[in-house]
Amino acid sequence: MPLKIRLARAGSKKRPFYHIVVADSRAPRDGRFIERLGFFSPLTPKTAPEHRLKLDLDKVKAWLAKGAQPTDRVLRFLDEAGVMKRPPRNNPKKAQPKKKAQERAAAAAAAAGGGGEAAPAA
Numbered sequence: 557m558p559l560k561i562r563l564a565r566a567g568s569k570k571r572p573f574y575h576i577v578v579a580d581s582r583a584p585r586d587g588r589f590i591e592r593l594g595f596f597s598p599l600t601p602k603t604a605p606e607h608r609l610k611l612d613l614d615k616v617k618a619w620l621a622k623g624a625q626p627t628d629r630v631l632r633f634l635d636e637a638g639v640m641k642r643p644p645r646n647n648p649k650k651a652q653p654k655k656k657a658q659e660r661a662a663a664a665a666a667a668a669g670g671g672g673e674a675a676p677a678a
Contacts, residue, residue: 558582559624561616563596564589573597576611576630578619591615596633613639 558581565586567573574596577589594611602608616639620626626634635642653661 559590559619559622561593561619561624561626561630563627563629571599573599576633578624591619593619609633611637613637 559578560581561576561578562585563574564577564579565572566575575589575592576594576596578591578593579587579589583589593615594609596609597607600608611633616634620640626640631640631642634640652658
């Protein structure tokens, strides 16, 4: 049974509040869970960290020792708490334009450089 440490949404419409739970990965997001480990309130200001995020680190460490895998968002919380290390992500090509946009930019640069001002195509 693959276990996940993940967020389960609570709270009303447009007022999110999340419970941090250990659940079977096949269970629904807000459905059955094994144990509640804490909470996360994204609308609370970051100046009040005790009301924004609370984790029972002893329980988290016990579940990690049993093989539970945290989701990306929970891994960020655990990295802040110093329990786990989140590997840095690096995708420098993501911000680059795709092939057609690069061709258009090259054509515009060639038109602007060779014949003075380039008129935009309608």
